[in-house]
Amino acid sequence: MNDPSALLGLVVLGPLALVLVTGVLPERWLPPVGLAGAAGTSAAALVLAAHVGRSGPVGHDLAGWGPPLGIVLRADGLSALFLALTALVGAGVTVYAASDRAATGDHPRFWPLWFAVWAGLDAVYVAGDLFNTYVALEVVGLAAVGLVALGGGPAWGPALRYLFVAVLGSTLLLVAVALVYAQAGTLELLAAGERLASSGWDSRWAAVLVVVALGLKAALVPMHAWLPPAHGSAPTAVSAVLSALVVKAAFFVLVRMWFWVLGPEPVLAVVLGLLGALAVLWGGVLALAQRHLKQVVAYSTVAQMGYLFLLFPLTSAAAGDPEVLRAAWGGTAALVVGHGFAKASLFLSAGTLKSVYGTDSLSELARVVRPLPSVVMGMGVAAVTLAGLPPSLGFAGKWQLVVASVGSGQWGWAAVPIGGGLLSAAYLLKPLTVMLREPQDRARPLPESRSASLRVRYAPLLLALVPLVLGLAGPALPDLATTGGPPGGGP
């Protein structure tokens, strides 16, 4: 393609077209069309990400109007990272969903809603405009609520609660955007950031609004209570997408607003770091206490998101030291990617077990390693990434966070990745040991099993292997993440 900037529009408008197509097609055409569409979208996103990695940020003026009058699309290193993550995890989940109808809640409406989420996610990542970010996040949130509701009656209550949280977050974000617009006079991200910086405006209240709004959507403790019921009662493919991708979109917007628009807020940064640490601890403890596999995985999401919030205090205290900044950004990028793959894999494995055995209760899943070794292996490999063992991306990420915290003189933050890793290992080993050992005498016998297709058994394992392979890729991720980095912030 001569002009790769057109890809910026394609990664959003392509899935949107698929929403319309899958909304009207008869049911039996949906899996093949869905697979083809996913392949096309992933390819476009990966090509775009590769281009950004090689040549730097790309921009596109929509409707032929440049800023500040029109909307501009822009992809920098951070966008490329998230685009690639969404493309690969999305493709994997689509393959799984096409192979197992139960994973989609056995409902044809899964497909248009899933492509709507994908379109919204890509729209968030390539947005160069503040209001556009808000609208794209709305698309993601509302489509995600619809997807959760596909889980049937038990999922309606959690879906409704998720809807309230999402709408509240969006409203607060809109007010923050209005405040920024009133001060900066433009809605374009980069220009707004420059004008705010040069005008010396005290952006504290806008920052607080943004943090609360996106903390709600990203399930930052103490605003996390909506997540485990919603992710736990949704259909399998939906849970995978929600935990791996949708909560990350809120984090992405927070990073964009924080570093590119609002400017440094040292006190708020420390608060965010503390809340992140609390999330790692609290989510981990709660995950240990759960008796159902899907709930363990859902609480694990709350815990793992906590690591990401260490980015703020670490960059805030870095005082411009390029090594520390690179380590902080690289660590966060590695954790984002690693968690994305590992969490999707875990939810898909849990879904396979539930659909084969009809239950995900830990007490009943003894010795499933015999009939389903690939699934248990997939869970084990995902656990390696989540617990932060080498050579996975999880290890690389945590290691870089420790380096950053030591390098900036804030030794305290180093305890979070280290301690959190132990907790993750604990709550993930617990179900794994159940699955590996012989059932106790008094335990119920394994329920009648349905067969699971090849793709369903191996997709989770393949997804889980990706962070292990990427962990060997070395500095590629931090380089990508910091291409076109924040003004005065990145190396």
Added chain:
Amino acid sequence: MTAGLLLELLSAVLVVAGTGFFTVGTLGLVRLPDLRTRLHALTKADNLGLGLVVLGLVLQAGSAGAAAKLLVVWFLAMPASAVVAHLMSRGGGLSAAGSAADGPGTPGEGGSGGG
């Protein structure tokens, strides 16, 4: 007095009179005992009150087109309120037999809770 001032005065009188009808209608809604009497008060107030307000605004309208649109508002509101009042007083039925979900109105539910 100039024609313009006369026009403004007339317009103000009409609008105030219309508002007066609305006030009386609201008083009836709050104070009358059951559904049918309340409907009686409301529909009288709606039709004539709205009409007077619209006439007063027509005098202030900038063009014949704007005046015509205001009158259309009145002509659309009248049958709508008449039909709604008729249906509500007949027992809320949307079909001849009345649907199961709607009862014969909810009179006497207490003043402040009445909707």
Added chain:
Amino acid sequence: MGDDPVGLLDVLLGLAVVAGAATALTARRRMGAVVSFLVLGVLLAVLWSRLGAPDVALAEAAIGTGVTGALFVDAVTRGPPAARPPGAVPGAVPGAGARAGVSGALAAVLLGAGLGTAFAGAAGAGAAPGGLTGQVLGRMDVAGVEHPVSAVLLNFRSYDTLLEVVVLFVAVLSVTATLGEERPRHPAPAARAATLVWFCRVMAPVLVLVAAWVLFAGSDRPGGAFQSGAVLAGALILMDTAGLGPGPDHGRLLRVALVVGPAAFLVVAAGGLVAEGEWLALDPVWAGGLIVAVETLLALSIGVALTVVFLALGRGRVSPP
């Protein structure tokens, strides 16, 4: 209108809006809450006009009060009777009410503080950077329409409008996924209320005409696809109430009508890429015609979308989980 200083009327209006919202939240009966919500919607529409945003006022009145109000009333009259005190959610944790109150209060404080600082900043700073109004007005000659709001919605920032249409579409998908799509057969002609049928026969064509007028008025005065679609939805909902609306046989037609608006938008987007090198770009020569065409199909889709949401509720009582 938006430049007048804040007067007594505006203060009263603001207070009335707050009072309306408070009444809607604290009403003892669900119908009372719904009616307060409708009143609130009307007050908000007036408030938007006072702020100098007649397009938003139209949209608020048509969609926020009209269609949403119809949905609420339908839900309240069809749903299961309130067997427990209003406000209790099935399976709610004890103390949840208190927690909700605390979080609500916190949110209110945050919003109030945020908006308050904005006011303080605006009052103190004097001349603001000016925003984008001047830029918009300066480019109206190539926009294709004469009304600045329509130009922004469908030319300068058409991507936002596209995404917002997608949001509506997603809502329809979610509702039909959750509640199902089959529509019950309408009652036989003899069983329909004659008055309502007569009213529908007179009014529905008038409403369709008004919808068309609002659509085309959007070129040079407040109006446009969303408002027109809401009026169209009003006509269809009225027909459904009278027993004359879309039935089970019309599923295919409705689905096509739903899709045709966003599809047209996407086609124009792709056309912009091919012709001008940028997605959604509109050649000034064709801009006016394309905008009208897209808006017409959008109005149809939006009207059908809002109607489908209403029809989905008509499936009968929704049994609680």
